[in-house]
Amino acid sequence: MIFENNIAFARSLDAQDSLAEMRSEFLFPEQNNKPFIYLCGNSLGLQPKVAKEVLQRQLDNWKNLAVEGWFDGQEPWMFYHKELKKLMAPIVGASPAEVCPMNTLTVNLHLLMVSFYQPKGKKYKIIMEAGAFPSDQYAIESQVRFHGFNADDAIIEVKPREGEYILRTEDIVKTIKEHGNEIALVLFGGINYFTGQWFDMQAITVAGHSIGAKVGFDLAHAAGNVPLKLHDWDVDFACWCSYKYQNSGPGGISGIFVHEKHFSDTNLHRFAGWWGYNESKRFKMEKGFIPEAGADGWQISCTQVMPMALYHESLTLFEKAGFMDALRNKSKTLTSYLFYIINEANKELGEEQYKIITPQNEEDRGAQVSIIAKANGKVIFDHLVANHVLGDWREPNVIRLSPVPMYNSFEDIYRTGELLLAVARSI
Structure with a gap:
């Protein structure tokens, strides 16, 4: 043009x-x-203009139904997250089973790293972008320290070349392969918050998998901004906030993606909670964690109704926009x-x-x-x-x-x- x-x-x-x-x-x-x-x-x-109406509707449910709102009314809270999953999936290129709304972004990043950062022997290092958003830096630093490693040694940052602001894909791939026998996890942002660069997520995923590492992305600046194909790109996991491009309100609910290939992997560690327990048996209150199928099995705490209601209505605007x-x-x-x-x-x-x-x-x-x-x-x-x-x-x-x-x-x-x-x- x-x-x-x-x-x-x-x-x-x-x-x-x-x-x-x-x-x-x-x-x-x-x-x-x-x-x-x-x-x-x-x-x-x-x-969104509808935000006040949406919150009022849920406040009325709370007022009129109280605890019965979990199971009664037009939008029972117990299963409310499932309505969001259908609308979240097209945003990130996944199946509804692979996504779940829960918690906030950095909490989810930590929970997913519990599962997908499992250092063993020489493979204990994490590759990330230099200049990532600080919360990612802090989360990764604390995770490697939790496992007993020195952050200066265990974290490899890929920087732009001298005098440049943009990371070249070939430099990212080269760094991954050069350190292949040491890398347990490749964890990048989808889009760099500072420059706005959209990384070649598919190329990064292929490179990470080629050296036997897990690959994940923080999609805070990518989800709702650019078209994503997390399932087809074979990404292992991802998480995002919903209050930027997805307009769910300050501190809005986060979302996670876990590729379906990991659903039956019993070797994955995870921090468990009641809400992630098998839905059909949840109210038997039994010992011994049995995860719900799919990404829902990573849930810990119960549905955050008000934030989810705002996110749901924002997602319907994405549906309206095509x-x-x-x-x-x-x-x-x-x-x-x-x-x-x-x-x-x-x-x-x-x-x-x-x-x-x-x-x-x-x-x-x-x-x-x-x-x-x-x-x-x-x-x-x-x-x-x-x-x-x-x-x-x-x-x-x-x-x-x-x-x-x-x-x-x-x-x-x-x-x-x-x-x-x-x-x-x-x-």
């Missing part, structure tokens, strides 16, 4: 957008009665237009005031464009916020802008470009 740097062109793209009506499903933050251009869905998605294919097509155009608008601003300024560190290839990124300002980055970011453009600032010097196809428009992109140009001229 040949882009144009004018408001008429941006509005023409919006007029052709088959997903434009989805924008009306969400509430936008306002300041002085003026809505923000919201480009921070990679940190917290917007509130799940990931339609969203992905719009997302690629949105980010490509943002690239274009930023580069046009640089041309008018006569220098690269805004350096884009997100991959140029649209197949290597999700709905995020990260930029580094040549100077005064925080001043520029604050100016955007003061003028009703809400992105995200990440230390030491990155502005993350995330146009979400579910609710962002092409006019949002053009207006943001206007502000980036104006503030650069004023400082």
